[in-house]
Each structure stands twice: as C-alpha cells, then as structure tokens.
Amino acid sequence: TQLLEQSPQFLSIQEGENLTVYCNSSSVFSSLQWYRQEPGEGPVLLVTVVTGGEVKKLKRLTFQFGDARKDSSLHITAAQPGDTGLYLCAGPFQSNTGKLIFGQGTTLQVKP
C-alpha cells in the first residue's frame, strides 16, 4: 500500500523564521507534488518534482525530491504571514489512473 506521511502535522512560527516540512514514503513515486490550501479554499498546486535529487525553487520556497524518489521536503526561508495554510504532498498511484495519494497535511501558522 502506498502511503505518504508528512511531518510535522502542525507548525506555528514567527515571521522571519525558516522551516522545513517533510513528506516520506516507503514506496517509490514517479513524481511528487506539493499543494497549498488557504483557509476556505481548495488546494492549489505549487510544484511537481519528477527527477530523483531534483531541487525546485519558488521564491522563498525550496522543494527537493529525494534521490531514491521516496521522499520530498519543502523548505521556507524567512516565512511570511501570507505563507499560512495547509501544505499537502501528493503522489500518483502506481496504476497511473490519474488518482493521487495525499499526505495528511502540515498546517503552518506564521505569526506577524
């Protein structure tokens, strides 16, 4: 069974701090995605990583795909209140039906 486990589940930090969110699995994924969900809205795709060891940057957000394609991390530098939200990692089912497996999410609160 493919599972994605995220840690931590909750994170409350002050503006300007750095943080890292982890997404781990015992299964190999062809790619992993990161979504952000703001309160009262649906998740929105931030990035997809497809190559083992790949690093992608989106302004202050850095995403990394593990060499073995079993894990990924999201690092935020100098967090802002606008980064507040639920961060979800997701990966495709092995059967490639278009379905995704989601981690349980990391709720981030950045206080001014």
Next chain:
Amino acid sequence: DVKVTQSSRYLVKRTGEKVFLECVQDMDHENMFWYRQDPGLGLRLIYFSYDVKMKEKGDIPEGYSVSREKKERFSLILESASTNQTSMYLCASSLFSDTQYFGPGTRLTVL
C-alpha cells in the same frame, strides 16, 4: 485558467435528507474526483470518474453515490445524510496527467 466550481460553499441539512453536491469544470478534463477533508485525516477519495458515465469507488464510498452524465459535471449524492458525513467536500479535475485542479469546497453540516 482552469476553473472548477462547486454549487455551494456552505450547506446545512438534516439527518435523512438526500443531498446533492454539484461540481463543474470548464477545461474539458477527462478525470473528476470527489474528496472529503477532515482534520488530521487529509483528503480521502470518495469517488473518481475517468469518463462520462464511468465511475470508480475511492477509499470511502459508503453512503455516497455519484453521477456523471456530461463531461463537465460531476455530482456527489448523499442518499440519506448522517451526522458523520459532516465535512468539507472538495471536487477536483485533471486531464490525463496527475495534476489536479480543485474547487473551493463545500462545507456540509448535517444536523
């Protein structure tokens, strides 16, 4: 831009009522999905449709049914609503690849 719309943002129903949640996407996507989202449990797939009139059960289909008569529209039906179906319901669509585009969600309360 892909747009996925859901018929209601907030809905309050009584136990035993039949509830319809509607989802429409405007990008000719093949796949459509219904999830429910509960704190600490993440997104759980209820049903998935990969073509008109085609559907597949997800992880938690009990108590739900779906309908996809047109490509752009995917409906979730709660035949007899129960209090344990109080949740946030999210609809999503995708083309062939795995990137999913979500609607804003419907927060359903069953009293």
